[in-house]
Amino acid sequence: MRTVNVDLGERSYPIYIGSGLLSHIGQYFKDHGISLNSPLMIVTDDHVAPHYLTLLEKLLLEAGYDTVSKVVKAGETSKSLSVLEEVMTTAIEGKLDRNSTVIALGGGVVGDLAGFAAATYMRGIKFVQIPTTILAHDSSVGGKVAVNHPLAKNMIGAFHQPEMVLYDLDTLQTLPPRDVASGLSEMVKHGLIRDGDFARWCREHASELLALDPEALEYGLALGCSIKADVVSRDERENDLRAILNLGHTIGHAIEAVAGYGEYMHGEAIAIGMAGSARLAVRLGRDASIYDETVSMLQSLRLPVTMSSHLSTDDIMDAMKHDKKFREGHMLFIIPDSIGSVSIVKDIPEQLVRETIDQLREGGETHV
Amino acid sequence: MRTVNVDLGERSYPIYIGSGLLSHIGQYFKDHGISLNSPLMIVTDDHVAPHYLTLLEKLLLEAGYDTVSKVVKAGETSKSLSVLEEVMTTAIEGKLDRNSTVIALGGGVVGDLAGFAAATYMRGIKFVQIPTTILAHDSSVGGKVAVNHPLAKNMIGAFHQPEMVLYDLDTLQTLPPRDVASGLSEMVKHGLIRDGDFARWCREHASELLALDPEALEYGLALGCSIKADVVSRDERENDLRAILNLGHTIGHAIEAVAGYGEYMHGEAIAIGMAGSARLAVRLGRDASIYDETVSMLQSLRLPVTMSSHLSTDDIMDAMKHDKKFREGHMLFIIPDSIGSVSIVKDIPEQLVRETIDQLREGGETHV
Ligand SMILES: NC(=O)c1ccc[n+]([C@@H]2O[C@H](COP(=O)([O-])OP(=O)(O)OC[C@H]3O[C@@H](n4cnc5c(N)ncnc54)[C@H](O)[C@@H]3O)[C@@H](O)[C@H]2O)c1
Ligand SMILES: NC(=O)c1ccc[n+]([C@@H]2O[C@H](COP(=O)([O-])OP(=O)(O)OC[C@H]3O[C@@H](n4cnc5c(N)ncnc54)[C@H](O)[C@@H]3O)[C@@H](O)[C@H]2O)c1
Ligand SMILES: [Zn+2]
Ligand SMILES: [Zn+2]
Numbered sequence: 015m016r017t018v019n020v021d022l023g024e025r026s027y028p029i030y031i032g033s034g035l036l037s038h039i040g041q042y043f044k045d046h047g048i049s050l051n052s053p054l055m056i057v058t059d060d061h062v063a064p065h066y067l068t069l070l071e072k073l074l075l076e077a078g079y080d081t082v083s084k085v086v087k088a089g090e091t092s093k094s095l096s097v098l099e100e101v102m103t104t105a106i107e108g109k110l111d112r113n114s115t116v117i118a119l120g121g122g123v124v125g126d127l128a129g130f131a132a133a134t135y136m137r138g139i140k141f142v143q144i145p146t147t148i149l150a151h152d153s154s155v156g157g158k159v160a161v162n163h164p165l166a167k168n169m170i171g172a173f174h175q176p177e178m179v180l181y182d183l184d185t186l187q188t189l190p191p192r193d194v195a196s197g198l199s200e201m202v203k204h205g206l207i208r209d210g211d212f213a214r215w216c217r218e219h220a221s222e223l224l225a226l227d228p229e230a231l232e233y234g235l236a237l238g239c240s241i242k243a244d245v246v247s248r249d250e251r252e253n254d255l256r257a258i259l260n261l262g263h264t265i266g267h268a269i270e271a272v273a274g275y276g277e278y279m280h281g282e283a284i285a286i287g288m289a290g291s292a293r294l295a296v297r298l299g300r301d302a303s304i305y306d307e308t309v310s311m312l313q314s315l316r317l318p319v320t321m322s323s324h325l326s327t328d329d330i331m332d333a334m335k336h337d338k339k340f341r342e343g344h345m346l347f348i349i350p351d352s353i354g355s356v357s358i359v360k361d362i363p364e365q366l367v368r369e370t371i372d373q374l375r376e377g378g379e380t381h382v
Numbered sequence: 383m384r385t386v387n388v389d390l391g392e393r394s395y396p397i398y399i400g401s402g403l404l405s406h407i408g409q410y411f412k413d414h415g416i417s418l419n420s421p422l423m424i425v426t427d428d429h430v431a432p433h434y435l436t437l438l439e440k441l442l443l444e445a446g447y448d449t450v451s452k453v454v455k456a457g458e459t460s461k462s463l464s465v466l467e468e469v470m471t472t473a474i475e476g477k478l479d480r481n482s483t484v485i486a487l488g489g490g491v492v493g494d495l496a497g498f499a500a501a502t503y504m505r506g507i508k509f510v511q512i513p514t515t516i517l518a519h520d521s522s523v524g525g526k527v528a529v530n531h532p533l534a535k536n537m538i539g540a541f542h543q544p545e546m547v548l549y550d551l552d553t554l555q556t557l558p559p560r561d562v563a564s565g566l567s568e569m570v571k572h573g574l575i576r577d578g579d580f581a582r583w584c585r586e587h588a589s590e591l592l593a594l595d596p597e598a599l600e601y602g603l604a605l606g607c608s609i610k611a612d613v614v615s616r617d618e619r620e621n622d623l624r625a626i627l628n629l630g631h632t633i634g635h636a637i638e639a640v641a642g643y644g645e646y647m648h649g650e651a652i653a654i655g656m657a658g659s660a661r662l663a664v665r666l667g668r669d670a671s672i673y674d675e676t677v678s679m680l681q682s683l684r685l686p687v688t689m690s691s692h693l694s695t696d697d698i699m700d701a702m703k704h705d706k707k708f709r710e711g712h713m714l715f716i717i718p719d720s721i722g723s724v725s726i727v728k729d730i731p732e733q734l735v736r737e738t739i740d741q742l743r744e745g746g747e748t749h750v
Binding site: 095096098099102103106107133134135136137138158160163164165166169170171172173 | 463464466467470471474475501502503504505506526528531532533534537538539540541
C-alpha cells in the first residue's frame with residue numbers, strides 16, 4: 015500500500031493506493047473523522063454498481079454508517095445539471111446534512127458529478143473518492159469537479175478537494191481494456207511532463223500495466239498521482255504551471271470534438287495529441303528522438319498516435335480556435351523539451367500547426 | 383455616500399451605499415480591476431429590467447465594456463437549476479471567460495442566482511452586486527449564493543464573495559411598498575440582534591424609511607449591512623455565531639412553508655417570527671418589555687406580528703421539525719436577552735413553543 019499526499023495547506027488530503035483497501039473502509043472513514051451521526055450518499059454508475067455497490071453498502075453498514083445510493087447511467091451524459099438535480103433529490107430524501115459525506119464510486123464521470131454535488135449541497139459538504147478507473151488517478155487529484163453544459167464540457171463546476179481518496183486496485187480488474195489503455199495515456203503523460211524515468215518505466219512495464227498487474231499498477235498510479243499532486247500543490251487554481259497538465263489536450267480535445275464524443279476515448283485522443291506535440295517539438299528544433307520515444311511509449315500502451323483519415327485539418331483547426339485559452343495565448347501549446355520536461359510555448363506559426371495536424375492523419379508520414 | 387467594508391481577509395469587499403452611484407459605475411469597475419478585455423454578463427429580472435437595464439448597459443458601454451444580459455422571470459421560481467442553465471447559456475454564447483464578471487442587478491433572487499452562476503461558471507469568476515431591494519442589504523453581505531431544489535430552498539449553492547456591492551438608493555424608488563416593509567424587517571432584525579439603539583432608530587425613523595427617504599435609507603442600510611458584516615466576518619462559513627442572524631427565521635420559515643410561498647413575504651413571516659421569539663424570551667424569564675418593544679418596532683414598520691388564523695399550530699410545529707438545525711439543536715431558538723442582544727437557546731420545552739405559536743395566531747392574546 016502506498017500513500018500519496020496532496021499538499022494543499024488546510025485542504026491537503028491523502029490518496030491511499032493498494033489492493034484490498036475497500037474492506038477497511040470503516041477504519042479509514044473513522045480515521046478521517048467521517049461522522050456516524052450523519053447519513054452518507056454513494057454516487058455511482060450502472061456499469062460500476064453491479065460489481066461494487068452492494069459490497070460498499072455492506073461494508074459501510076457494518077462500520078455503523080447509514081447510506082443512501084444514487085446510480086446514474088454510465089457515461090458522459092450523466093455529467094449534467096438535470097442528473098445533478100436527481101443526485102440532490104437523493105441527498106435531500108436521504109436527509110443528508112451539513113456533516114454528511116458524498117462518496118464517488120466510479121471513474122472520472124462519477125467523480126466529477128458527485129464532487130460537484132458535494133461542493134454545492136447545502137453550500138458544500140465532505141467528499142470522498144473511490145476511483146474505479148485508471149483515468150481517475152488524474153481526476154482524483156486537484157479538486158476540479160464539474161458538470162457539462164449542452165454547449166461546452168466542464169463549464170459548470172467548482173474546486174472542491176476530497177477528504178481522502180481510497181484507490182482499491184482490486185476494483186480495476188473489471189475495467190474494459192480500452193478504458194485501461196485510455197487511463198494509461200494520462201499516466202504516461204505525467205511522466206512526459208515531469209519525470210522521464212517514469213515515462214520510460216511505463217513503456218518497460220506496459221504489458222504488466224495493460225494486464226492490470228497489481229504491483230505495476232500500484233507503482234504507476236502512485237507516481238502518476240504524485241506528479242499531478244506536485245503540480246497542483248504549486249498552482250491549485252490553475253493560474254500558470256498547472257497548464258502543463260494539458261500536454262496533448264489542445265489537439266486531443268479538438269479531435270474528440272470533431273470526431274464526435276464517443277469515437278475516441280479521452281486518453282486515446284490525447285495520445286494522438288501528445289504525438290502531435292512531440293512532432294511540433296521536433297519541428298521547433300528539439301531533438302528528433304523526442305518524437306520517436308513518445309510514439310514508442312504510446313504504442314507500447316496500445317494507444318493510437320494517428321487519427322482517422324476522415325477528420326479534416328480545417329475542422330481540427332477550427333475546434334482548437336474555439337478554445338479560449340489557446341486563442342488568447344496565440345497558438346499556445348505545451349511542447350516537450352525532452353522526455354520528462356515541457357515548456358509552454360506561444361505564437362507557434364499556424365502553418366506549422368496545420369502541417370502537424372496533416373501528418374497526424376492515418377497514412378500520413380510516419381516520421382517527422 | 384457611505385462605504386461598509388466586509389472584512390473577510392483576502393475575500394474582503396466594500397459595499398458602496400448612496401444616491402446616484404450607478405452613473406459612476408465605470409469608474410468603480412476600473413478601480414476594482416474589472417477587465418475591459420473580457421465580456422460582462424448582467425443578470426436581472428423582468429420587473430427590474432424595464433427600469434434599469436438599458437441604463438446600466440449604456441453606462442457600461444460608455445465605460446468601454448462589452449456586456450450581455452439575461453432577464454429572468456421575477457420571483458423565487460427563477461432560483462432553479464434550469465434557469466441557472468439558461469444563465470450559463472447566455473454566458474457561454476456571450477463568450478464570458480475566466481476574467482469575466484457577472485453582475486446581479488436586482489433583489490435577493492437575482493443576487494442568489496447570478497452569484498451562484500458566478501461561483502460555478504468555469505469553476506468561479508468574479509461577481510458584482512447591484513441590489514435594488516431593501517432586503518438585498520441582507521443578501522449582499524456574506525457571500526451565500528444558491529438556487530432552490532424542488533424539495534427545499536437554497537439547497538444547492540456556494541459561498542462566493544462579490545468584488546464589490548454598488549447600492550444605488552435611487553433604484554429603490556420603484557420598489558413596491560410591501561417589498562419595502564419586508565426589507566425593513568431584516569433591517570430591524572439587525573438592530574435587534576446586535577444594536578438596540580439602531581433598532582430604536584428604525585422605529586423612530588419608520589415613516590422616513592417607509593417613504594424611501596434617501597438619508598434615512600443610507601444610514602439604515604449602512605448600519606444594517608455593517609452589523610451583518612461584523613457577524614459574518616467573525617464566522618464566514620456559518621459554524622456558530624452566524625446563527626444569530628436567524629432571529630425570527632425558525633418560526634418565519636415554518637410560516638412561509640405552511641402558508642404556501644407567496645402568502646407572506648419573507649420579511650413579513652420573519653416579523654411574526656421575531657414577535658414569537660420575543661414572546662418566548664418573556665416566557666423564559668426575560669423582561670416583559672422585550673416583547674412590547676419588539677412589537678412596537680415591527681408595527682411602526684407596518685409589519686405583521688400575528689399570523690393568519692387558518693394556520694394550525696400542528697402544521698407549524700411539523701414544519702419546524704423538518705429544519706435539521708432546529709431538530710439537532712433540540713428546539714433551538716435565537717432568543718432576545720434585551721433589545722439589541724440575543725442568545726442561542728437549546729432545549730426549549732415543546733409545550734412552551736406550542737403555546738407561543740398558538741398566541742401568534744390573529745385574535746390570540748395580545749400580551750404575553
Ligand atoms: N476532475 C478532473 O480533474 C478530471 C481529470 C480528467 C478527466 N476528468 C473527467 O473524467 C471523465 C472521464 O473519466 P473516466 O475515463 O474514468 O470515465 P468514466 O467514469 O465514464 O468511466 C469509463 C467507463 O468505465 C466504466 N467503469 C468505471 N469503472 C469500472 C470498473 N471498475 N469496472 C467496469 N467498468 C467500469 C464506467 O461505467 C464507464 O462506462 C471525463 O468526464 C473527464 O472530463 C476529470
Ligand atoms: N444570500 C443571502 O444571504 C440571502 C439573505 C436573505 C435573502 N436571500 C434571498 O433573497 C430572496 C428575497 O430577496 P428579495 O426580497 O430582494 O426578492 P426579489 O429579488 O424577488 O425582489 C422582490 C420583488 O421586487 C422586484 N424588484 C426588485 N427590485 C425592484 C425595484 N427596484 N423596483 C421594482 N421592483 C423591484 C422583484 O422583481 C421582485 O418581484 C430570497 O430568494 C431569499 O432566499 C438571500
Ligand atoms: Zn485529460
Ligand atoms: Zn431572512
